[in-house]
Amino acid sequence: MTADIIDGKAFAARLKENVAQQVAHLKEQHNLTPGLAVVIVGEDPASQIYVRNKNKSTREAGMNSFEHRLPAETTQEELLALVDTLNNDPAVHGILVQLPLPGHIEENAVIDAISPAKDVDGFHVINAGLLATGGNAMIPCTPLGCLLMLKDRLGDLSGLEAVVIGRSNIVGKPMAQLLLKENCTVTVAHSRTRDLPQVIGRADIVVAAVGRPEMIQGEWIKEGATVIDVGINRLSSPDGKNRLVGDVEFEGARTRAGAITPVPGGVGPMTIACLLKNTVTAACRQHGVTEPEV
Numbered sequence: 001m002t003a004d005i006i007d008g009k010a011f012a013a014r015l016k017e018n019v020a021q022q023v024a025h026l027k028e029q030h031n032l033t034p035g036l037a038v039v040i041v042g043e044d045p046a047s048q049i050y051v052r053n054k055n056k057s058t059r060e061a062g063m064n065s066f067e068h069r070l071p072a073e074t075t076q077e078e079l080l081a082l083v084d085t086l087n088n089d090p091a092v093h094g095i096l097v098q099l100p101l102p103g104h105i106e107e108n109a110v111i112d113a114i115s116p117a118k119d120v121d122g123f124h125v126i127n128a129g130l131l132a133t134g135g136n137a138m139i140p141c142t143p144l145g146c147l148l149m150l151k152d153r154l155g156d157l158s159g160l161e162a163v164v165i166g167r168s169n170i171v172g173k174p175m176a177q178l179l180l181k182e183n184c185t186v187t188v189a190h191s192r193t194r195d196l197p198q199v200i201g202r203a204d205i206v207v208a209a210v211g212r213p214e215m216i217q218g219e220w221i222k223e224g225a226t227v228i229d230v231g232i233n234r235l236s237s238p239d240g241k242n243r244l245v246g247d248v249e250f251e252g253a254r255t256r257a258g259a260i261t262p263v264p265g266g267v268g269p270m271t272i273a274c275l276l277k278n279t280v281t282a283a284c285r286q287h288g289v290t291e292p293e294v
Contacts, residue, residue: 003257012269034283035064042072093283094120145270158183166209208247218252
């Protein structure tokens with residue numbers, strides 16, 4: 001068996017096109033242009049690239065993009081004041097503060113200051129609580145992207161056995177909640193899990209989000225399982241060049257899985273696409289408008 005490759009780049013392109021159609025509908029029918037504000041503090045190179053891509057994608061979808069670049073010495077009070085201003089700006093429907101922040105700023109204080117209705121990252125404790133209790137939450141972008149790809153591949157997930165490896169607030173925990181909502185039987189595994197190969201070996205769905213390069217061996221994967229690899233790890237090659245690998249040993253897993261996401265080109269492209277989707281959702285909710293089906 002050779003697994004089908006789940007092309008996250010192509011899926012994300014389709015999702016962005018769908019979002020652009022939704023935005024066009026909202027403009028025409030409701031005179032509503034969704035707006036996303038992105039705040040970055042400092043000069044972290046990876047964050048700079050990521051923010052630039054977010055702003056470009058936002059504009060390409062026809063949305064308003066509000067970019068706030070602050071120096072690394074910005075105080076926590078100054079950042080919180082900006083967040084408050086954005087909370088009260090009716091043109092801004094989504095707020096994203098790029099992480100990580102400089103060490104002198106408490107990340108949780110900033111996340112908690114964002115209005116839950118505009119929390120398009122889905123990190124606010126209120127949105128986490130709504131997700132856990134089956135409420136109308138803003139869903140973190142990466143887990144949402146994983147779920148969309150799983151449903152596109154498998155259709156109805158009801159009754160399937162799923163294992164999520166990793167228990168972070170950003171991916172692992174919300175991913176488990178989303179799978180539970182889809183009526184999967186869910187196990188959350190982690191570094192202390194006993195007999196991890198056996199736990200993974202019974203799963204129809206494996207979502208790897210542990211942040212350790214190729215930790216999950218291909219031979220552990222159940223025949224025909226669907227594998228979603230969230231990990232992005234940079235390894236040095238003997239020739240001095242870096243290469244990106246996931247949390248799953250890809251070559252071994254693809255001989256057993258029914259379908260698998262590659263790294264790069266799998267989950268990664270879905271994150272920005274889902275950020276745009278969340279911004280549309282937030283704008284519709286704030287204006288009492290039904291989200292367009294296109």
